[in-house]
Amino acid sequence: MSASVTRRGGADDRRWDGRARGMGTGMMFAGLRRWMGALGGKGRESGSNEVLDAEELSRWYSGLALEERLAISRELAPRVRAVRPARExxxxxxxxxxxxxxxxxxxxxxxxxxxxxxxxxxxxxxxxxxxxxxxxxxxxxxxxxxxxxxxxxxxxxxxxxxxxxxxxxxxxxxxxxxxxxxxxxxxxxxxxxxxxxxxxxxxxxPYWEYDPTTPLARLLVTEEGTPPTAYAPGRALAMLKAVAPIELVKRRHLLQGRLGQAPSLDRIQADYPEAMTVRMERESPGSTRTDAFFGERLLNGMFSTLMDGDPEAPGDPEAFRLYFPWNAYEQDGVHCLPDVDVRLRLVEGRLLPVRIILGMREPGATAPGSPVTRRSYTPADGEAWEAAKRMARVSATLETELGNHLGQCHFNVEQYAIAAHRNLRRSPLRWLLMPHLREVVLINHSANGFLVGPTGYITRASALTERSVETRLLHLMGSYDWKGFAPAPPICESHRYARAAGLFWRLVGEHVDAFFAEHGAALEAQWSEVRRFSDDLVGHSAPAFVCRYLRATVPGRAAPWFVRSERMDLDAKVAATHAKAVSAVTRTDAPQPGEMEALKQLCRYVIYFATFRHAWANNLQWDDAGEVLYACLGLRWGKAGALSTEADHDVAPPPEEATEMLWISWMLSKTSYGFLLANEEADVHPRFVECLRAHAAEFSALGMDIRTVSSRINI
CATH class of the missing domain: 2.60.40 (Immunoglobulin-like)
Known part of the structure; x- marks a missing residue:
């Protein structure tokens, strides 16, 4: 491991500072006067050759920053006093x-x-x-x-x-x-x-401490404290540039509401920039509400997620299922959030919904596990089918925000960031991982009150209460593990997300392999840091969570419909007593057979979720959640029930939540700083940057501009 070292605040830069002061104030000021005179009388009017007297010079010197004082000390050193021979x-x-x-x-x-x-x-x-x-x-x-x-x-x-x-x-x-x-x-x-x-x-x-008040691996930041890191300066400018055009729009809407003059949903929508679905509806009315568009966005939109096979048709390679079990959680009784079971089928290369089963509570029911009535809808049901699809879109939006985005990317990556900062200093692993772990704890700290918590937007805008949001996140975090992860293969030619994910995963693997080939000996020499990193990860990860349905249908069984590549090993987690979600890389201070490959897999996993996966879930939010009537976090129990048409605004979010939703979707999608290809802080290995740039055309053909992928999660 060879490294060119630049010292910040190191001994070589400071040694003369002490020796200059050791010669006495008078001699130092005399030397300073000679030096100042040689510079043309710093502090006097331009062009003057006068020098400062001792009193003026003392005032000037005491007002300098430390680095400026050190520079003066180094300048004076050879002129005033000889350097004493250094001693061992x-x-x-x-x-x-x-x-x-x-x-x-x-x-x-x-x-x-x-x-x-x-x-x-x-x-x-x-x-x-x-x-x-x-x-x-x-x-x-x-x-x-x-x-x-x-x-x-x-x-x-x-x-x-x-x-x-x-x-x-x-x-x-x-x-x-x-x-x-x-x-x-x-x-x-x-x-x-x-x-x-x-x-x-x-x-x-007090350094990168774990928050003892939560079962998740979260950073402790006291009420009046600040995190032990900071955003890069350019990020603040990026945020201002993205939010400034819409900030006044949101403030005007909220003020109008407080004055009893709340604008209509149509007016609110029109005041924001035109979202993708709004533009499509203007150009081709009804195009975004079709079954084909519904399936396409589940494959390639913000909602893109893992597609299991249909357990009721285990031998059919063209039958798929998405299931969102919301009845397991406490709800507020104001919003309607049923269990959603979507059955889909590939038809001539397109993914189409063929049946939607909703497990509906009675209006006002709040307890987890409340009695439900299951109702099945098909395309033959007309308006009821359109309402069921809308309910499914809302369910997918909420699951994306809590699962694919906040849970699997933000909070998942945070646990690796805390463990890395606490333990990686001499290990070259720091050079590989830290560029992708910086700033995530900062944006997550903001989310504590902004998105979740008693007044967070998710809590207010969805059916989930503060307690059920916490429980859902705990369950999600209990299902994420680096071990064995690989993006699932595409289910059809038009599955652009899965194809892009596979390409990015392969390139990250090549990057990690090259890094380990270059620094393998140093990684082994500092393996004790890897062990402590692994110990912190496992010790603070959430308990492994496997729901009752999966326990009954997957562990120890073939279950060909269940896609295992992106899931933790359910058999191992169910068999272990008090299993943790995150698997250990090592438990020794020297790598054992297979553990170097395990560490490679962990690195690949972290980089993938901190970059590509977060970019896909986050950057498409304005496309898929930029229209209030198309997708939101929660539909209310209206006067005509929750399954009424889009024309019934009693079901849709109220004006205050609607404008907040559009503001958040725009802000998240449009605030971008810290791009991989820009490498603004030069902390990502240039080999990885050039590798991604070389494949930009392939990513573009799959619908991703690789220039918009950030090197870390900071929004």
């Missing part, structure tokens, strides 16, 4: 020791923070601090830094402080890595320490 750390007379652990304990007590860079400094007031030495924590979180107290300056006893740094990286165009260090915390020690030994003791650092 083992010969330095003093030592500072300590142990760094996470803020929260694990089952066995404190959790050590391994391989964290630790710098020892002498604090000074009003002038730059003095760098004394550096080291790294070991596997148990312990550090030991030898230093020379004289580096604090003449007649100055050091005021000790340790500072902690995590690594960051970027790639050069030739694929070489450039490392940098980012400060993550510090701890003050004693003032005027005259001894030759100091023990900082056990230091707790």
């Amino acid at each position: 750390p083992s010969t330095l007379p003093a030592v500072a020791v300590g142990r760094l652990v996470f803020e929260q304990d694990g089952p066995q007590g404190p959790i050590p923070m391994h391989h964290i860079k630790v710098e020892l400094w002498d604090r000074d007031f009003g002038t730059p601090d003095d760098f004394l030495g550096e080291g790294f924590t070991d596997s148990d979180g312990c550090f030991s830094i030898r230093y020379d107290p004289a580096d604090a300056g003449v007649n100055d006893l050091p005021d000790l402080e340790v500072r902690f740094f995590e690594p960051q990286h970027s790639f050069r165009p030739d694929g070489r890595v450039v490392e940098a260090w980012c400060r993550i915390g510090s701890e003050k020690g004693p003032d005027d320490h005259g001894g030759l030994h100091y023990d900082f003791g056990t230091l707790r650092l």
